[in-house]
Amino acid sequence: MAGYACTSFxxxxxxxxxxxxxxNSMSAGRVLSTPKTYAEFIRTSCSTTTYPKLCxxxxxxxxxxxxxxxxxxxNAALNVTLASARSTSxxxxxxxxxxxxxxxxVSAMQDCVEELSDTVDELRQSIGEMGEAKGSNTKLMIxxxxxxxxxxxxxxxTCSDGFDGNTMxxxxxxxxxxxxxxxxxxxxxxxxxxxxxxSLHG
Ligand SMILES: *[C@@H]1O[C@H](CO)[C@@H](O)[C@H](O)[C@H]1NC(C)=O
Numbered sequence: 001m002a003g004y005a006c007t008s009f010x011x012x013x014x015x016x017x018x019x020x021x022x023x024n025s026m027s028a029g030r031v032l033s034t035p036k037t038y039a040e041f042i043r044t045s046c047s048t049t050t051y052p053k054l055c056x057x058x059x060x061x062x063x064x065x066x067x068x069x070x071x072x073x074x075n076a077a078l079n080v081t082l083a084s085a086r087s088t089s090x091x092x093x094x095x096x097x098x099x100x101x102x103x104x105x106v107s108a109m110q111d112c113v114e115e116l117s118d119t120v121d122e123l124r125q126s127i128g129e130m131g132e133a134k135g136s137n138t139k140l141m142i143x144x145x146x147x148x149x150x151x152x153x154x155x156x157x158t159c160s161d162g163f164d165g166n167t168m169x170x171x172x173x174x175x176x177x178x179x180x181x182x183x184x185x186x187x188x189x190x191x192x193x194x195x196x197x198x199s200l201h202g
Contacts, residue, residue, distance in 0.1 A: 073196075
């Protein structure tokens with residue numbers, strides 16, 4: 001009888017140990033699988049945008065910051081778009097000052113730099129407002145943001161149109177158009193993610 005009690009107590013301890021190990025490994029598993037879940041949230045959200053691959057590749061690196069928040073996702077998309085618009089603007093400013101550019105090319109570049117600078121302003125305003133777009137005035141602020149981001153899209157396409165003529169050097173033209181197109185796609189995705197966020201606030 002005493003022997004039986006002893007074994008069953010040992011069994012009880014073993015079960016306890018196993019249970020606590022199981023619980024530990026479960027919580028460890030949860031910690032490990034968290035980034036994957038966040039990445040999945042980004043993938044699912046990006047699938048509603050027009051350029052889902054670009055959306056995912058540009059935002060998944062920030063998964064741990066975005067977590068499962070539609071607001072942070074839209075905010076991160078605006079950040080990425082702003083960074084891209086800024087660096088393109090700098091690149092074009094340098095290009096327009098380089099030697100061998102025809103006056104028409106220089107003028108198209110300068111127009112584009114100006115349009116990009118408007119884009120940068122509109123994105124910066126949107127990002128500023130996004131930080132405040134919580135609580136009661138969310139809807140109003142999201143309306144502003146949608147207006148600014150749409151204006152940014154228009155500026156980008158105006159810039160691109162300036163390069164439509166045949167006078168421009170082929171390489172420069174295609175490099176610039178490619179870059180502007182990327183910004184436009186990032187902007188379009190950001191707008192879709194903002195609309196997603198807005199739809200949660202009916
Ligand atoms: C966006 O950029 C701002 C300013 O650089 C930063 O404070 C914020 O954390 C960024 N947001 C996201 C979601 O990446």
